[in-house]
Amino acid sequence: MDVLAELTGSVGSIGYGLAAIGPGIGVGIVWAAYIQATARQPESAGLTRTYAFLGFALSEALALIGFVVPFVYGT
Amino acid sequence: MDVLAELTGSVGSIGYGLAAIGPGIGVGIVWAAYIQATARQPESAGLTRTYAFLGFALSEALALIGFVVPFVYGT
Amino acid sequence: MDVLAELTGSVGSIGYGLAAIGPGIGVGIVWAAYIQATARQPESAGLTRTYAFLGFALSEALALIGFVVPFVYGT
Amino acid sequence: MDVLAELTGSVGSIGYGLAAIGPGIGVGIVWAAYIQATARQPESAGLTRTYAFLGFALSEALALIGFVVPFVYGT
Amino acid sequence: MDVLAELTGSVGSIGYGLAAIGPGIGVGIVWAAYIQATARQPESAGLTRTYAFLGFALSEALALIGFVVPFVYGT
Numbered sequence: 001m002d003v004l005a006e007l008t009g010s011v012g013s014i015g016y017g018l019a020a021i022g023p024g025i026g027v028g029i030v031w032a033a034y035i036q037a038t039a040r041q042p043e044s045a046g047l048t049r050t051y052a053f054l055g056f057a058l059s060e061a062l063a064l065i066g067f068v069v070p071f072v073y074g075t
Numbered sequence: 076m077d078v079l080a081e082l083t084g085s086v087g088s089i090g091y092g093l094a095a096i097g098p099g100i101g102v103g104i105v106w107a108a109y110i111q112a113t114a115r116q117p118e119s120a121g122l123t124r125t126y127a128f129l130g131f132a133l134s135e136a137l138a139l140i141g142f143v144v145p146f147v148y149g150t
Numbered sequence: 151m152d153v154l155a156e157l158t159g160s161v162g163s164i165g166y167g168l169a170a171i172g173p174g175i176g177v178g179i180v181w182a183a184y185i186q187a188t189a190r191q192p193e194s195a196g197l198t199r200t201y202a203f204l205g206f207a208l209s210e211a212l213a214l215i216g217f218v219v220p221f222v223y224g225t
Numbered sequence: 226m227d228v229l230a231e232l233t234g235s236v237g238s239i240g241y242g243l244a245a246i247g248p249g250i251g252v253g254i255v256w257a258a259y260i261q262a263t264a265r266q267p268e269s270a271g272l273t274r275t276y277a278f279l280g281f282a283l284s285e286a287l288a289l290i291g292f293v294v295p296f297v298y299g300t
Numbered sequence: 301m302d303v304l305a306e307l308t309g310s311v312g313s314i315g316y317g318l319a320a321i322g323p324g325i326g327v328g329i330v331w332a333a334y335i336q337a338t339a340r341q342p343e344s345a346g347l348t349r350t351y352a353f354l355g356f357a358l359s360e361a362l363a364l365i366g367f368v369v370p371f372v373y374g375t
Contacts, residue, residue, distance in 0.1 A: 006231075006232065006233040006234075007082055007232055007233070007234060007235070007236060007311060008082070008234075008235045008236070008299075008300060008374065009082060009083075009235040009236035009237045009240075009295060009298070009299060009300050009373070010082070010083045010084040010236070010295075010298035010299050011082060011083070011084035011085070011086060011088055011089055011157060011236060012084045012088045012294070012298040013236055013237045013239070013240030013241075013291075013294050013295045013298055014088070014089055014092065014236055014239055014240050014243060015084075015087075015088025015089050015090075015091060015092040015240075016088075016092065016240060016244060016290070016291060016294045017092065017239065017240040017241065017242065017243025017244040017291050017294075017318075018089060018092025018093050018095070018096060018167075018243050019091060019092040019095040019096075019099075020243070020244040020247050020248070020287040020288070020290070020291055021095075021096045021099065021243060021244075021246045021247040021322075022095050022096040022097060022098060022099020022100045022101075022174070022247060023095070023099040023103075023247060023287060024099070024244075024246070024247020024248035024249070024250065024251045024284050024287045024288065024322070025099065025100050025103065025247045025250050025251045025254070026099045026100050026101070026102055026103025026104070026247075026251070027103060027251055027280065027283050027284045027287075028103070028248075028250065028251025028252060028253070028254035028255045028280060028284045029100070029103035029104060029107045029251070029254060030103045030106050030107050030110070030280070031255050031258070031276055031277070031279065031280025031281075031283070031284075032107070032254045032255050032257070032258030032280070033106070033107030033108075033110045033111050033258075034110050034276055034280075035255070035258045035259050035262050035273045035276050035277055035280070036111070036258050036261070036262050037110050037111050037113075037114030037115075038114070038262075038269065038272060038273050038276065039262030039263070039265065039266045039269040039272070039273050040114065040115075040262075040265075040266065041114045041115065042269060042272060044113065044114035044117060045272065047113060047114070047117060047120070048110045048113050048114050051106055051109055051110050051113065051127075052106070052110055052276075054106065055102065055103060055105070055106025055107070055109075055110070055131075056106075056280075056283060058102050058106070058131060058135065059099050059102045059103045059106075060283065060287075062095040062098060062099045062102075062135070062138050063095070063099065063287050063290075065091070065095070065138075065142065066088075066091060066092050066095055067290065067294065069087075069088050069091045069092075069142065070084060070085070070088045070298055073084070073085035073087040073088055073145055073159070074084065074085050074158065082157055082236060083157070083299065084157060084158075084298070085157070085158045085159040086157060086158070086159035086160070086161060086163055086164055087159045087163045089163070089164055089167065090159075090162075090163025090164050090165075090166060090167040091163075091167065092167065092243075093164060093167025093168050093170070093171060094166060094167040094170040094171075094174075096167075096170075096171045096174065097170050097171040097172060097173060097174020097175045097176075098170070098174040098178075099174070099247070100174065100175045100178065101174045101175050101176070101177055101178025101179070102178060103178070104175070104178035104179055104182045105178045105181050105182050105185070107182065108181070108182030108183070108185045108186050109185050111186065112185050112186050112188075112189035112190075113189070115189065115190075116189045116190065119188065119189035119192060122188060122189070122192060122195065123185045123188050123189055126181055126184055126185050126188070126202070127181070127185055129181065130177065130178060130180070130181025130182070130184075130185070130206075131181075133177050133181070133206060133210065134174050134177045134178045134181075137170040137173060137174045137177075137210070137213050138170070138174065140166070140170070140213070140217065141163075141166060141167055141170055144162075144163050144166045144167075144217065145159060145160070145163045148159075148160035148162040148163055148220055149159065149160050231307060231308040231309070232307055232308070232309060232310070232311060233309075233310045233311070233374075233375060234310040234311040234312045234315075234370060234373070234374060234375050235311070235370075235373035235374050236311060237315075237369075237373040238310075238311055238312045238314070238315030238316075238366075238369050238370045238373055239311055239314055239315045239318060240315075241315060241319060241365070241366060241369045242314065242315035242316060242317065242318030242319035242366050242369075243318050245318070245319040245321075245322050245323070245362040245363065245365070245366055246318060246319075246321045246322035247322060248322060248362060249319075249321070249322020249323035249324070249325065249326040249359050249362045249363065250322045250325045250326045250329070251322075251326070252326055252355065252358050252359045252362075253323075253325065253326025253327060253328070253329035253330045253355060253359045254326070254329055255355070256330050256333070256351055256352070256354065256355025256356075256358070256359075257329045257330050257332070257333030257355070258333070259351055259355075260330070260333045260334050260337050260348045260351050260352055260355070261333050261336070261337050263337075263344065263347060263348050263351065264337030264338070264340065264341045264344035264347070264348050265337075265340075265341065267344060267347060270347065277351075281355075281358060285358065285362070288362050288365075292365065292369065295373055300373045300374065
């Protein structure tokens with residue numbers, strides 16, 4: 001067997017890694033905003049908590065989709 | 076069988092991963108702005124909620140388009 | 151059969167993915183600015199709405215152009 | 226044995242490296258927000274500490290998932 | 301042995317390089333926040349120092365994991 005380069009692995013790993021960049025930053029931005037908002041207006045903590053979890057979940061979902069995507073296209 | 080590199084998978088995974096970077100950050104920015112705006116002016120929560128969901132959906136759509144794009148070009 | 155690498159797919163997917171990074175962030179920044187501006191000066195919502203949609207559309211267009219570009223260059 | 230390039234290794238290393246970009250920035254943003262919020266409103270430190278650790282853990286998790294992903298797709 | 305390209309090395313180096321991007325930025329954000337917070341409220345320096353070191357260490361760890369990752373997947 002001729003082997004051109006001794007590289008191994010599936011590009012699905014690269015796909016997930018790329019998909020995790022945005023959510024990794026986005027989740028940090030959402031919680032940073034919630035921390036600063038809660039510190040300034042403690043009485044708003046209950047009002048904005050729903051949206052902190054909503055924003056976190058919607059951003060994180062993009063990375064989790066990236067986890068299953070290689071199974072869709074073929075690993 | 077000659078194999079040049081033992082890499083497997085579809086580059087569609089890389090495509091989705093790249094397409095998810097921007098929306099992952101963008102969604103976080105939109106919800107962070109809504110959290111901070113709601114904490115400062117709670118009475119504006121109803122007025123800006125429409126635009127928070129609009130901005131989130133329009134940004135997230137770019138990642139979801141990236142999910143179906145490989146089927147268009149061939150996985 | 152000579153196989154260079156068991157990779158499949160079109161690099162058009164990578165092209166779209168890269169093209170979606172900027173608009174994904176840009177759309178989020180536009181709507182975040184509109185949400186914060188509307189919360190502080192609710193009376194300005196009508197005046198700036200045109201520009202929010204304009205800024206969103208002009209940024210999103212770059213990703214949509216990235217969607218059709220592979221058909222121009224060949225998928 | 227014909228060898229095209231003397232590159233070795235698994236692309237899983239590239240995958241982890243990419244997956245660490247976002248959380249590396251996101252974790253920094255979360256703790257920066259907690260530090261600034263605590264410095265301005267020391268009395269809010271207890272209230273926001275939960276969310277600082279929550280935001281840190283949810284962002285960091287994306288990098289740790291990237292560590293195990295190559296075992297799922299094949300290293 | 302025929303060698304097509306005179307490239308040598310392991311992609312593990314690329315993996316570590318990518319893994320160092322995020323923490324490099326994140327650690328900077330944490331210390332920048334600590335410097336500005338301490339300059340404004342010098343009396344808060346002792347309270348927030350713990351979290352500055354905590355945030356720095358948790359972000360830096362992601363790059364150090366990237367250093368050992370190639371040994372796990374094969375250099």
